[in-house]
Each structure stands twice: as C-alpha cells, then as structure tokens.
Amino acid sequence: MKILSIETSCDETAVSIIEASGDLNSPRFTILGNALYSQISTHAEYGGVFPALAKREHTLNLVPMLKLATEEAFEHASKATQNGAENSTNQTTNKKSENAQETANTELSAELRAQILEILSRENDLGPALLDFLDTHEVFGIDAIAVTQGPGLEPALWVGISFAKALALALNKPIIPVNHMEGHIVSVLTESTELDRNDDIHNSKTNRAVQFPALALLISGGHTELVLSKDWHQYEVIGQTVDDAVGEAFDKVARLMNLPYPGGPKISRLAAESRAENLREKYKTDTTLSYDAGLGEYPWTLPRPMLKSSDFNFSFSGLKTAVLYAVKDKLKNRTDIADISANISTKELHSEHIASKDTPQLSEIEIKTLAEEFENAVTDVLVHKTRKAIEETNAQTLIIGGGVIANTHIREAFKKVADQTGVQLFTPSVSLSTDNSVMIGVAGYLRWIAKDKGILMPENLRKIDGTLDNGDFSMEKLAEFRANGNLSL
C-alpha cells in the first residue's frame, strides 16, 4: 500500500510518500517521495525551538513539501514504469494507464471545499493554499495518510493533524495517527533507498528481524527515554531523563561555549578534532599557552550524573551546570583577553553568535577539549544505563533513535556495547535519525496491518456534517502523551 505521511511535531515540516508491504515480521518499505524543511535557521536566534514560529513555518511549508514529495513520487513511478517496460518482454505495456492509476481524483464539491477551509481555519493561509494545490496539481494515488499525533509542541502538532484531516477528506482516505516516538523506534526498519544508499550502517542491517524483548534508547532534543518492547506495539518506558533531554543538553552547553544552535553537531565535530589532535595531552604540555600552562592538569573534569543510581533514569541538567561553573572558573582570572580571542580563529567558531572580542572567551584548545569531555560524560552515562537495562531485561535487540544518534562517538560506543553484550543493534541511517516523515509512514503501516483501533476511516470523517469527528485527536490525549511519555496509542 502507499502511505502519505506528515510530521510537524517540532521544527521539521516533512511530507513523504512510501510504499509498504509485508507483515509485522518482514515489512518492506520504499521511499517514493520525501520532502523535509528544517526550521533550524528560523529558531537559531532563540537558541531553541520557538512554538509560535514553528507553527507559522509549518503552515507556510506544508503545501510546498506536499508538492515536492508528490513530484518525486511521480518521477519514481514513471522511472519504475520505464524500467518495467524495458525489462518486460511484453512491450505493449501502456505507461499512461499505469500512471493514471497513481493519480487521485480531486474534483472537490463546494461542500468539501468549505469543510477543508473550516478544518484549516486556525492555520493561517494553509486552507486556501491546499485547495489551490488540489485544484492545480495531480495528486499521487495513496491508500492512507499517517500523521504525527504527539508527543510534540501542541501548536505545531495541530497544523499537521488538521492538514491530514483536510487532505483525508479531499482524497477520501483513512488517517493513521502515529506516535512520534514509535516513529523513531520503527525508523530502523526502512530498507535501503536511493536516499541512503551510501550509508553503510543503514545497509548493513537490512533483512534482519527485530528479536524481542527489544530495548529502544530514544535520544533527541526533546526526549531521553529507555523503552522496553516485548512485542510490536507494546511499549513500557523504563527510564527517562528527570530534567533536560540529551540533545537539549548538547544545545545548551553549546550556548555556554558561544556556539550557534543547534549545538549538537558542532560539539561533536569539535570533540572529534580534540581527539584527532590529542589535545588533552597537548593542553598539559604546551608552554605557549600563557595561562594555566605548566599546571600539568587536564582542564576539565565533568561529572557523570546518576551513573550509580539504581534506576534507568538520566539527568543532564547537573552536567550543564557543571559546564557553566567550569567555564566561569576558567575565565575568572583571565587577563589576556585579546590573546585568547585571537585564539578563536576557526571559521566555524566565528559567527554572529560568538561573543564580542572584549568578552572573556575560551581558547580554541579549551573549547575543543571541553567538547570532548562533555561528549565523553554524556556517552558514559548513556552507555552505562543502557547496558544495565540490556542485562536486566535480557533484551535481544537494541534500537537507538532520535537526532543525537547522528553523533559518531555515541554511535561507535553503542557498536561496542552490541559487540560486548551480543545484542543486535539497529540504528537508523543519519538522514532518518532526526525528525522526519518517513518514520511516521513506517509506523503508520505497522499500525495499519495491526488493525489499530485509533485509525480514523474516511466514512467517520465524513458522516458528521459541520462538525468533524476528532477521532483520537483530542487535546486531552495530546496532553496525556506529553505528560506521561505514553507510547501506546
């Protein structure tokens, strides 16, 4: 079946069309079209995601993303048809009629148009933009629409949900509500696609089945959770952060280091440079450093919070505070400000977000070694808790999802964990590890074949005149997801 999926839970506006087949034990997926707009630059000056802006950006970008995903899917279909015709001994295949099957009929009645505008009435110009798209473009034939239902930022989520409802009404298709975190978990099931062909981690894991119990570590800007799954669609959150999420800690610590948002990738690059240049050792011996030199000490020793606690919870707020105090301490007696500023010469460290030259700053060597120590501290805690959870739950599979798994050092550390514990490791390709809509389509398909009771059939959307059936999309439900991190839909 073909599923159109929509993701707007945070700061990515994404629409995909995937083709899915197979059962729960051997599902197969092909990405037909995939469009994603990241709002990172919009939120950069706020140092984090700003909900009202996120909503505005989603309303502006959903139709363009739908258009891009649709165009790509048509292209994919026409290539497949051409290949089919070339390979086929029967050259009389009628390409036109095959393509026609991929096109949905979107002649909209006046009543339908009014309903679509009503559903999208709180989403700025999204209603007229969608109608305009439907009037002027061919719509790729799909069987269902999957949409992120939560958890996420409420104003942002509602744009995607309302958009899915309007589109479902226009195309007369069911809606599959999808939990965002489940999306991250099942994103590891995607087959190699053109998008990810070069990612060997991704390719190496195809054709492996998930063995239960499976443990999922979800690490992103909004979440840090250890989820135990005894079977498909059964989830228990066995550990989570008691304060900041891992990605959030990366971003906040980056701010303390005057690095622009999002800080995760920057810190990870600086830490890698620190390791490659062996700066920890250099720091101790480099006599050209006019400060601290000759102390024979490594400049940073950060804590590993909650390493010894008996539960599977995490805490990253204390680590962030430790960085703050360590940086303050380092700068407090600094007099050679001009020299130190001159040290921060790396191009990437210079941006409008770097403090002005007369503010005391860390030197490049200090920034890099701090990045390394911070990354080590985070990795130690994540690895220790996850290992403990693998041992105590007898997990056979370890799935890691969320934007932070783009971090090479953390990835490598978990490969070692897998080697040592014998657990089979699934990590999504880098492009599918941060928020995306492909994973929502994948999760939607698994819900579909499991005949999930939350699925909203088109007749249920249509039967109410005036007021539309909200299905599972109630504010209360969203609030519940947010409060409990509840993964069951």
Ligand code: ADP
């Ligand atoms: P969310 O939408 O919850 O913020 P995403 O899954 O989109 O999460 O991931 C974004 C987060 O991942 C950001 O906090 C970002 O700093 C972090 N991140 C991305 N790449 C890296 C990396 N290489 N190392 C550490 N953190 C990273």
Ligand code: MG
């Ligand atoms: Mg995001």
